Amino acid sequence: MIRLPRGTQDILPGESEKWQYVEATFIDICRRFNYQEIRTPIFEHTELFQRGVGDTTDIVQKEMYTFEDRGNRSLTLRPEGTASVVRAFVQNKLYGLANQPQKLFYNGPMFRYERPQQGRMRQFVQLGVEALGSKDPAIDAEVITLAMTFYQSLGLHSLKLVINSLGDKESRENHRQALVNHFSPYREELCSDCQTRLDQNPLRVLDCKKDRDHKAMKEAPKILDYLTDEAREYFDQVKQYLDASGIRYEVDSNLVRGLDYYNHTAFEIMSAAEGFGAITTLSGGGRYNGLVEDLDGPETPGIGFALSVERLLMALENEGITLPVNEGLDVYVVSLGESSKVPAYxxxxxxxxxxxxxxxxxxxxxxxxQFKDADRNQAKFVVVLGEEEVKQQQATVKDMATGEQEMVAFDTLVDYIQSK
RNA sequence: GCGGUCGUGGUGAAGUGGUUAACACAUCGGAUUGUGGUUCCGACAUACGUGGGUUCGAUCCCCACCGGUCGCCCCA
Incomplete structure (x- = not known):
């Protein structure tokens, strides 16, 4: 027997209805916030992710599904959505359209070559939004609010929103230098990953779980202390907008996202419920001013986030929330004898x-x-057709909840059932 | 990439170094010649992940591999 590839899953009837419900809800929330759907290919030129996501990231270094096609092009199954959306934004010159900022959402499978575990698959589905063309801190708040509104509308309440600012270019450069100066004396004591990070992307040393308790970690320079006045003002305004709309959050100066393109606002939403798996991050996002230029577009600010449907469904399950998806059949038609088969059909x-x-x-x-089958399908009514009924052009209609039944003419059958 | 754990019918789940591998659920049929969700009776699948090894003989012991699952790293 051929089994499905590792880290993938079949979503069968019974489960697929939940996916439909979640997706429909997301689409509705996006409509309310005026985000429109964009669909991009699930594979792109490998270079897009190398340049967009960043060469030093784990995603690019060890998690991409890269292959060569018959024309010797290097292609990669998309590991995330933002790079593709920005590519499409640039290629289709969406920056030239009248309606700005461009507010887009997407829904589709992403691929990362990792060892599967609870909440982490090799093919997984992300719902996400990107707002391109505005550097108003209000839109940072809007994107975060959209995410929170979506979760809340599904009934989740054990959520933790964590935000941070990674600052602008100048803030980051100052902080980067401070980090290098701070950690260099301890270089030999850090894990091998961190020694590499120190050279390539010192910010991510802060994200290390192995060296979390190292003494240098506690005294490490905080990005928030290195923000330029401008960056600080921006972050303050984002918080102000969040406060104004009643969104509760926690500032975590160690929140560092795993993708290179982030700056200014960064955030993650986590499940705070007891008994959740080892992976608690439900979604994450942030601002990526500069990415559009990196991908050969005009100077355009952007912000977005993505969430995992798999983890969302886990969180719902964990909080005991059942989605309203179990609708039974309206009618089950039972036929008796050869002569009623065609009329029943x-x-x-x-x-x-x-x-x-x-x-x-x-x-x-x-x-x-047949009655058992009607039960299995949770039929509200059973319509019985035997020889007698066919002759009289009437059917026996049984209300499965009450057990009552009566004869109804074929011509009035629909009205009869709909009026019940 | 590394580590723990697991792998028996459609599903759940016992069990043993040796001629028929329990049980339950599900399914189908009957009791009830045209009526479900209860009950009783009956039928059913040639089920031990794959490949080696030990042995007279392995589903059971050993090894490898594959797969599931959980965790590490990292992330959605």
């Missing part, structure tokens, strides 16, 4: 045409078994 189609959800037996089962 015709009647089924007729009922479906009216908008009702209708099914019948296709395994030539006895009546008793």
């Amino acid at each position: 015709a009647l089924t189609q007729r009922l479906r045409k009216s908008g009702l959800s209708v099914d019948k037996d296709y395994l030539d089962r006895k009546m008793k078994a």
Whole structure:
């Protein structure tokens, strides 16, 4: 038997309805916030992610699904959504459209080559938004608010929003230098990853779990202390907007996102519920001024976030929230004897045409078994067709909840059922 | 990439170095010649992840591999 590839999953009936519900809710929230859908390819030129996500990131260094096609092009299954959206923004000159900022959302599978565990798959689905063309701190707050509103509308309440500012270019450069100066004396005591990070991207040393308790970590220079006046003012305004709309958050100066393109606002939303798995991050995002230029577009600020549907469903499960998705069948048509088979089939189609959800037996089962099947499908009504009914052009309609039944003419059947 | 743990029918789950591998659920049929969710009876699948090894003989012991699962690193 051929099994599915490691780290992928089949989403079967019973589960797929939840996905549909979550996606429909997301689309509705995006509509309310006036974000429009963009669909980009699930593979891109490898270079897009190398330049967009950053060569020093774990994603690019060890997690990409990269392959060569028959024309010797190096392609990569997208590990995240932002690079593709920005590429499409530049390529399609969306910066030239009248409606700015461009507020976009996406929904689709992402791919990272990692060892699967709870909440981490090789193919996983992200819902995300990107707002391109505005450097108003209000839109940072809007993106964060959109994410929180979405989670809350599904009923999640054990959430923790963590925000930080990574500052602008000047802030980051000053901080970077301070980090190098601070950690260099301890270089030999740090883990091998951190020694590399110290050279390539010292900010990420702060993110290390191994060296978390090293004495140099506690006294490490905080980015918030190195913000330029401008960057500080920006961060203060973002917080002010969040406060104004009643969004509660926590500032964590060690929050460092794993992608190179972030600056200014960075945030993560985590599940704070007891008994959640080892991975608690439900979504993350931030501002990425400069990325559009890096990908050969005009100077354009941007901010966005992405969330994992898999982790969202885990969080719902963990909080005991069931989505309203279990709708039974309206009608199940039971037929008796050879002569009523064709009329039963015709009647089924007729009922479906009216908008009702209708099914019948296709395994030539006895009546008793057909009723069982109707139960399995949670049918509200069973319509019985035997020789007598066909002759009289009437059907026996049984209300499965009350057990009551009566004869109804074919022509008034739809009205009868809809009025109940 | 590293580590823990697990791998028996459609599902859940016992069990043993040796001629028929429990049980339960599900499914189908009957009791009830045209009526479900209860009950009783019956039927059912040639189920021990793959490949080696030890042995007279392995589903059981050993090894490797594959896969699931959880964790580390990191992230959504």
